[in-house]
Amino acid sequence: MDLEAAKMIGAGLAAIGAGMAALGVGNVFGSFLESALRNPGAADGQQGRLFIGFAAAELLGLLAFVVAMIILFV
Amino acid sequence: MDLEAAKMIGAGLAAIGAGMAALGVGNVFGSFLESALRNPGAADGQQGRLFIGFAAAELLGLLAFVVAMIILFV
Amino acid sequence: MDLEAAKMIGAGLAAIGAGMAALGVGNVFGSFLESALRNPGAADGQQGRLFIGFAAAELLGLLAFVVAMIILFV
Numbered sequence: 431m432d433l434e435a436a437k438m439i440g441a442g443l444a445a446i447g448a449g450m451a452a453l454g455v456g457n458v459f460g461s462f463l464e465s466a467l468r469n470p471g472a473a474d475g476q477q478g479r480l481f482i483g484f485a486a487a488e489l490l491g492l493l494a495f496v497v498a499m500i501i502l503f504v
Numbered sequence: 505m506d507l508e509a510a511k512m513i514g515a516g517l518a519a520i521g522a523g524m525a526a527l528g529v530g531n532v533f534g535s536f537l538e539s540a541l542r543n544p545g546a547a548d549g550q551q552g553r554l555f556i557g558f559a560a561a562e563l564l565g566l567l568a569f570v571v572a573m574i575i576l577f578v
Numbered sequence: 579m580d581l582e583a584a585k586m587i588g589a590g591l592a593a594i595g596a597g598m599a600a601l602g603v604g605n606v607f608g609s610f611l612e613s614a615l616r617n618p619g620a621a622d623g624q625q626g627r628l629f630i631g632f633a634a635a636e637l638l639g640l641l642a643f644v645v646a647m648i649i650l651f652v
Contacts, residue, residue, distance in 0.1 A: 431505045431510070432505065432506070432507060432510075434506055434510070435505045435506060435507045435508045435509065435510030435523050436510065437506070437508040437510075437513045437514075438507070438511045438513070439510050439512075439517065440512055440517075441514055441518070441571055441574075441575055442513065442514030442515060442516065442517030442518040442571070442575060442591075443517050443571070445517065445518035445520075445522075445567070445568040445571040445572065446517060446518070446520050446521045446524065446568075447521070448521050448525070448565075448567050448568045449520065449521030449522060449523065449524030449525045449564060449565060449568045449595075450521070450524050451523060451564055452524060452525035452527070452528035452529070452560075452561040452565055453525075453527050453531070454528070454530045454566035455528055455532075455557065455560045455561045455564065456527065456528025456529060456531035456532045456557070456561045457525035457528070457531055458557070459532045459535075459553065459554075459556070459557025459560070460531040460536070460557070460563070460575035461533050461535065462537060462553065462557075463532070463535050463539060463550055463553060463554060463557070464535040464536070465537045465539075465545045465550075466539075466546075466553070467536070467539035467540055467542065467546050467547060468539060468542070468543065468551050469541065470543070470546035470549055471509075471545070471549070473549075473550065473553075477553075478546030479565075480553070481540070484556075484557070484560060486507075486562050486566075487566040488560050488563075488564070491562075491564040491567070492567075495567045495568075495571065498518075498571045500569075501574070502578070503575060505579045505584070506580075506581055506584075506632070506643050508581045508638070509579045509580060509581045509583070509584030510584065511584075511587045512584040512585045512587070512588030512589075512649045513584050513587055513591065514587055515592065515645055515648070515649055516588030516589060516590065516591030516592040516645065516646070516649060517588075517591050517627060517647070519591065519592035519594075519595035519596075519600075519642040519645035520582055520591060520592070520595040520632070520637075520642070521597070521600075521623040522593050522595050522596065522618045522638045522641050522642045522645070523595030523596060523598030523638060523639060523642045525638050526589075526598060526599035526601070526603070526635040526636075526638035526639055527598060527599075527600070527605070528632075529601070529629070529631065529634045529635045529638065530601065530602025530603060530604070530605035530606045531605055531630075532631070532650070533606045533627065533630070533631025533632075533634070533646070533652070534608065534609030534610070535606075535609065535637070536614045536627065536631075537606065537609050537610040537613065537624055537627060537628055537631065538610070538612060539608040539613075539623060540613075540620075540624050540627070541596075541610070541613035541614055541617045541640050542615065542617060542626065542627075543615060543623055544617075544620040544623055544624070545615075545649065546633035547623075547624065547627075550610050551627075551632040556628070558579065558630075558631070558634060559640070560613065562634055562637075562638070565638040566641075568584070569623070569625045569638075569641045569645070572592075572645045576579050576645075576649070576652075
Protein backbone atom coordinates (compact mmCIF):
# COMPACT_ATOMS: atom_id res chain seq x y z
CA MET A 431 0.00 0.00 0.00
CA ASP A 432 1.29 3.50 -0.79
CA LEU A 433 1.90 6.05 1.93
CA GLU A 434 -0.67 8.41 0.38
CA ALA A 435 -3.27 5.63 0.22
CA ALA A 436 -2.69 4.64 3.81
CA LYS A 437 -3.20 8.26 4.89
CA MET A 438 -6.76 8.20 3.54
CA ILE A 439 -7.63 5.01 5.38
CA GLY A 440 -5.97 6.21 8.57
CA ALA A 441 -7.90 9.48 8.57
CA GLY A 442 -11.15 7.57 8.07
CA LEU A 443 -10.38 5.37 11.05
CA ALA A 444 -9.61 8.45 13.16
CA ALA A 445 -13.02 9.91 12.26
CA ILE A 446 -14.65 6.83 13.82
CA GLY A 447 -12.96 7.93 17.03
CA ALA A 448 -14.58 11.36 16.78
CA GLY A 449 -17.98 9.73 16.35
CA MET A 450 -17.42 7.46 19.33
CA ALA A 451 -16.61 10.46 21.52
CA ALA A 452 -20.09 11.75 20.66
CA LEU A 453 -21.42 8.62 22.34
CA GLY A 454 -19.62 9.64 25.50
CA VAL A 455 -20.84 13.24 25.32
CA GLY A 456 -24.38 12.01 24.74
CA ASN A 457 -24.10 9.75 27.73
CA VAL A 458 -22.98 12.59 30.03
CA PHE A 459 -25.79 14.92 28.99
CA GLY A 460 -28.38 12.18 28.75
CA SER A 461 -27.79 10.96 32.27
CA PHE A 462 -27.64 14.52 33.62
CA LEU A 463 -30.91 15.56 32.00
CA GLU A 464 -32.66 12.39 33.04
CA SER A 465 -31.86 13.03 36.67
CA ALA A 466 -32.09 16.82 36.55
CA LEU A 467 -35.73 16.46 35.54
CA ARG A 468 -36.34 14.11 38.42
CA ASN A 469 -34.83 16.60 40.89
CA PRO A 470 -34.76 20.02 39.17
CA GLY A 471 -33.88 21.95 42.29
CA ALA A 472 -30.48 20.26 42.57
CA ALA A 473 -29.59 20.54 38.89
CA ASP A 474 -27.94 23.96 39.06
CA GLY A 475 -25.59 22.78 41.79
CA GLN A 476 -24.24 20.01 39.57
CA GLN A 477 -23.73 22.16 36.49
CA GLY A 478 -19.99 22.62 37.11
CA ARG A 479 -19.40 18.87 37.11
CA LEU A 480 -21.62 18.46 34.06
CA PHE A 481 -19.39 20.78 32.06
CA ILE A 482 -16.19 19.17 33.33
CA GLY A 483 -17.47 15.76 32.19
CA PHE A 484 -18.72 17.16 28.91
CA ALA A 485 -15.43 18.97 28.21
CA ALA A 486 -13.38 15.85 28.97
CA ALA A 487 -15.39 13.71 26.56
CA GLU A 488 -15.55 16.41 23.89
CA LEU A 489 -11.77 16.94 24.15
CA LEU A 490 -11.13 13.31 23.26
CA GLY A 491 -13.35 13.61 20.20
CA LEU A 492 -11.53 16.75 19.11
CA LEU A 493 -8.21 14.96 19.61
CA ALA A 494 -9.42 12.22 17.24
CA PHE A 495 -10.29 14.95 14.72
CA VAL A 496 -6.83 16.51 15.21
CA VAL A 497 -5.25 13.10 14.59
CA ALA A 498 -7.23 12.83 11.35
CA MET A 499 -6.02 16.28 10.27
CA ILE A 500 -2.39 15.47 11.17
CA ILE A 501 -2.58 12.21 9.23
CA LEU A 502 -3.92 14.01 6.19
CA PHE A 503 -1.88 17.21 6.12
CA VAL A 504 1.33 16.88 8.20
CA MET B 505 -3.62 0.03 -3.16
CA ASP B 506 -4.08 3.15 -5.29
CA LEU B 507 -4.55 6.55 -3.72
CA GLU B 508 -7.96 6.90 -5.39
CA ALA B 509 -9.06 3.50 -4.09
CA ALA B 510 -7.94 4.30 -0.57
CA LYS B 511 -9.91 7.56 -0.63
CA MET B 512 -13.12 5.60 -1.16
CA ILE B 513 -12.44 3.28 1.75
CA GLY B 514 -11.29 6.12 4.01
CA ALA B 515 -14.41 8.19 3.35
CA GLY B 516 -16.56 5.17 4.09
CA LEU B 517 -14.83 4.68 7.41
CA ALA B 518 -15.33 8.36 8.29
CA ALA B 519 -19.07 8.00 7.58
CA ILE B 520 -19.23 5.37 10.33
CA GLY B 521 -18.09 8.13 12.68
CA ALA B 522 -20.97 10.36 11.58
CA GLY B 523 -23.40 7.56 12.25
CA MET B 524 -21.96 6.89 15.69
CA ALA B 525 -22.43 10.53 16.64
CA ALA B 526 -26.14 10.03 15.93
CA LEU B 527 -26.13 7.47 18.72
CA GLY B 528 -24.87 10.16 21.09
CA VAL B 529 -27.44 12.71 19.89
CA GLY B 530 -30.17 10.12 20.24
CA ASN B 531 -29.05 9.38 23.76
CA VAL B 532 -29.26 13.05 24.79
CA PHE B 533 -32.74 13.53 23.39
CA GLY B 534 -33.97 10.11 24.44
CA SER B 535 -33.03 10.61 28.07
CA PHE B 536 -34.40 14.14 28.06
CA LEU B 537 -37.76 13.15 26.61
CA GLU B 538 -38.08 10.16 28.88
CA SER B 539 -37.74 12.36 31.94
CA ALA B 540 -39.52 15.41 30.55
CA LEU B 541 -42.64 13.30 30.22
CA ARG B 542 -42.29 12.18 33.79
CA ASN B 543 -41.92 15.77 35.03
CA PRO B 544 -43.19 18.10 32.25
CA GLY B 545 -43.19 21.18 34.46
CA ALA B 546 -39.40 21.14 34.81
CA ALA B 547 -38.65 20.40 31.16
CA ASP B 548 -38.47 24.03 30.02
CA GLY B 549 -35.88 24.84 32.69
CA GLN B 550 -33.49 22.20 31.34
CA GLN B 551 -33.87 23.12 27.68
CA GLY B 552 -30.64 25.16 27.61
CA ARG B 553 -28.58 22.19 28.74
CA LEU B 554 -30.43 19.92 26.31
CA PHE B 555 -29.30 22.05 23.39
CA ILE B 556 -25.71 22.37 24.68
CA GLY B 557 -25.48 18.57 24.89
CA PHE B 558 -27.14 18.09 21.53
CA ALA B 559 -24.85 20.64 19.84
CA ALA B 560 -21.72 19.09 21.34
CA ALA B 561 -22.57 15.60 20.08
CA GLU B 562 -23.79 16.86 16.71
CA LEU B 563 -20.54 18.82 16.26
CA LEU B 564 -18.46 15.66 16.55
CA GLY B 565 -20.63 13.95 13.93
CA LEU B 566 -20.27 16.89 11.58
CA LEU B 567 -16.49 16.80 12.11
CA ALA B 568 -16.51 13.15 10.98
CA PHE B 569 -18.48 14.22 7.89
CA VAL B 570 -15.93 17.00 7.28
CA VAL B 571 -13.14 14.43 7.46
CA ALA B 572 -14.97 12.33 4.85
CA MET B 573 -15.32 15.35 2.54
CA ILE B 574 -11.63 16.30 3.01
CA ILE B 575 -10.57 12.73 2.22
CA LEU B 576 -12.66 12.67 -0.94
CA PHE B 577 -12.12 16.15 -2.35
CA VAL B 578 -8.97 17.80 -0.88
CA MET C 579 -7.03 -2.99 -5.16
CA ASP C 580 -8.79 -1.38 -8.11
CA LEU C 581 -10.57 1.92 -7.76
CA GLU C 582 -13.87 0.29 -8.74
CA ALA C 583 -13.45 -2.43 -6.13
CA ALA C 584 -12.57 0.07 -3.42
CA LYS C 585 -15.70 2.09 -4.22
CA MET C 586 -17.84 -0.92 -3.37
CA ILE C 587 -16.12 -1.47 -0.04
CA GLY C 588 -16.15 2.24 0.84
CA ALA C 589 -19.85 2.61 0.12
CA GLY C 590 -20.57 -0.46 2.21
CA LEU C 591 -18.66 1.02 5.13
CA ALA C 592 -20.56 4.30 4.80
CA ALA C 593 -23.83 2.35 4.96
CA ILE C 594 -22.79 1.06 8.39
CA GLY C 595 -22.82 4.71 9.47
CA ALA C 596 -26.36 5.13 8.15
CA GLY C 597 -27.44 2.05 10.07
CA MET C 598 -25.84 3.29 13.25
CA ALA C 599 -27.74 6.56 13.00
CA ALA C 600 -30.93 4.49 13.01
CA LEU C 601 -29.92 3.28 16.45
CA GLY C 602 -29.82 6.89 17.60
CA VAL C 603 -33.18 7.72 16.02
CA GLY C 604 -34.63 4.59 17.56
CA ASN C 605 -33.35 5.68 20.92
CA VAL C 606 -35.10 9.07 20.66
CA PHE C 607 -38.44 7.61 19.66
CA GLY C 608 -38.16 4.60 21.93
CA SER C 609 -37.58 6.67 25.03
CA PHE C 610 -40.28 9.13 24.04
CA LEU C 611 -42.91 6.48 23.43
CA GLU C 612 -42.01 4.57 26.56
CA SER C 613 -42.67 7.63 28.67
CA ALA C 614 -45.52 9.04 26.60
CA LEU C 615 -47.48 5.88 27.30
CA ARG C 616 -46.82 6.28 30.98
CA ASN C 617 -47.95 9.92 30.96
CA PRO C 618 -50.04 10.45 27.79
CA GLY C 619 -51.37 13.86 28.85
CA ALA C 620 -47.90 15.44 28.66
CA ALA C 621 -46.87 13.85 25.36
CA ASP C 622 -48.21 16.63 23.12
CA GLY C 623 -46.20 19.26 24.97
CA GLN C 624 -42.92 17.45 24.22
CA GLN C 625 -43.58 16.81 20.55
CA GLY C 626 -41.48 19.78 19.39
CA ARG C 627 -38.39 18.47 21.16
CA LEU C 628 -39.10 14.95 19.90
CA PHE C 629 -38.88 16.15 16.32
CA ILE C 630 -35.75 18.26 16.94
CA GLY C 631 -34.00 15.22 18.39
CA PHE C 632 -35.24 12.95 15.66
CA ALA C 633 -34.14 15.39 12.93
CA ALA C 634 -30.67 15.82 14.43
CA ALA C 635 -30.00 12.07 14.54
CA GLU C 636 -31.60 11.47 11.16
CA LEU C 637 -29.42 14.19 9.61
CA LEU C 638 -26.23 12.39 10.60
CA GLY C 639 -27.56 9.17 9.06
CA LEU C 640 -28.43 10.99 5.85
CA LEU C 641 -24.91 12.46 5.77
CA ALA C 642 -23.53 8.92 5.91
CA PHE C 643 -25.85 8.03 3.00
CA VAL C 644 -24.61 11.10 1.09
CA VAL C 645 -21.03 9.94 1.62
CA ALA C 646 -21.98 6.51 0.22
CA MET C 647 -23.57 8.09 -2.86
CA ILE C 648 -20.56 10.36 -3.42
CA ILE C 649 -18.23 7.39 -3.16
CA LEU C 650 -20.24 5.41 -5.69
CA PHE C 651 -21.18 8.05 -8.27
CA VAL C 652 -18.91 11.12 -8.03
